[in-house]
Amino acid sequence: MYMSDDNKPIGWWLKEVDRLLEESFERVLAADGLNRRQWQALNAAAGPQKIAVALSPFLSDSATELAAVTNPLVEREWLTGDELTEAGERALAALNTKVQAQRRKITTGISDEEYLATVGVLKRMADNLG
Structure with a gap:
């Protein structure tokens, strides 16, 4: 049975x-030899949250899986433990420029109010399910 776009459920x-x-983000980051999880790890290292905590929704509890994300960043000397190096800070700044441009493209035609309302609804649904 064919379901029109208007009839497809939220899931x-x-x-x-x-x-x-x-x-979309894999394509943007591939030019720099990175994947989305590696960008998220760099972003987490720039903030107060531990990388493992920030990536926990996207990775299993496997230390091996986390190491597969972070080891290439350590090899590039962008990361030491949960800390960004100076080179990592520069790389993240350049990557953020590309990521922000992609986010603008993704949200073209969507007002700030619509975006915030959508995120709010999804958060409440997650809370209801949790």
């Missing part, structure tokens, strides 16, 4: 947007 759209976001 379908969540999966589709998630897939498209992943593909």
